[in-house]
Amino acid sequence: MTVPVFRFAPSPNGPLHLGHALSALLNADMAAESGGRMLVRIEDVDVTRARPEYERAILDDLDWLGIGYETPVRRQSEHADDYAAALDRLAALGLVYRSFMSRTEIAAAIAAEEARNGRPWPRDPDGAPLYPAADRDRPVDEAQALAAAGRPSALRLDMEKAVRLAGPLSWREFGDGLGGPGETVAADAAAWGDVVLAGKFAPAAYHLAVVVDDALQGVTDVVRGRDLYFSTAVHRLLQTLLGLPAPRYHHHRLIVGADGRKLSKSRGSEGLAALRAADATAADVRRMVGLAVRH
Incomplete structure (x- = not known):
């Protein structure tokens, strides 16, 4: 057991x-x-x-x-090497791209798009705007040239490709207790858009680091606040793409x-x-x- x-x-x-x-x-x-x-x-x-x-x-x-x-x-x-290995695996699947837009540039691009089509820009479950597609569609050689020139950047997950590759996902939710059968929750990772996987000052962003750490430490039960409930969809996606086990989840009251x-x-x-x-x-x-x- x-x-x-x-x-x-x-x-x-x-x-x-x-x-x-x-x-x-x-x-x-x-x-x-x-x-x-x-x-x-x-x-x-x-x-x-x-x-x-x-x-x-x-x-x-x-x-x-x-x-x-x-x-x-x-x-x-x-443990930067552990996160680098996971990034390499995702990159080998063609799911990682380099993003260069600053917060100011993101806001300007979104404002222009909202003015053009008269519709609000989509936002993630935390209320942050989804990242625009400009960098995702940028040719690889152009992105490499920008990085080589010293342009600040982050590594992001191509969410559309990732979701298509992983297929339908879910997790088992047990609330703040140990008993009971729990419930199956559909994992809507696409709602988060192209999440950051690594940045200038961090070898891995939260979503990537947490799934790698939990797997390496053999964590079977993740007990955390309800504010991270919807983030579980991204974690299940990354676990599936990386071939990592899925723990039981317990999201408690705040x-x-x-x-x-x-x-x-x-x-x-x-x-x-x-x-x-x-x-x-x-x-x-x-x-x-x-x-x-x-x-």
Whole structure:
């Protein structure tokens, strides 16, 4: 019988808040209940945002919460070769192209197209506009010349080709629990358009890195926030294209602030360290995120 493997995978670009605590605690609780393993992965592939002091703070917070995990932790920054190998496999399938448009150029192209045809430009499930097709249709030799000349670029997935190659996809969703049969959810990766696979400052973007890491670490159960629910479609697509196993997915409720919005590092949501400094306990945090206190 396969031993379940769970992972908590924070990015060291800010302090953990209550939303992270819920995710970490659910992973640890499910690992304990199932007799499984608990891993921690530091998602520091974006070197422009990752900070070692935040990594230390994250591990301190997990220790304070009483979450045990296997060591050593996996750091994405130490595994660029794994992501390069995955990119090479996708490129060999003819699914990768180099994109050069800046945010300003993207916005201008979209505005011009909307003015021309009078229809809103399509957007992904997070509300971001889909990437225009200009670079995807650019001749390879021209793209190579631009890159050689030092033009900033990113590597993107040709979503139309990828979806056609992979065929219909789905995932098994189990919510924030271990029991029950779960449900089959159709994976609509095309809704995300030509997603970034790697950028100037990162050997792999989130979507690619997470599926490679989960497969290499033998993760069987992905427990994460509902804000990543629709992203699972892209992950299932990449798993299929790369021949990687599909874990079970558990997307849990989000912790929201007084304004009704999910907690966020970028908006300065109160960190766990601040709660600890105010003499809160790990049991208090469990109550605050709606989990029973364990004795």
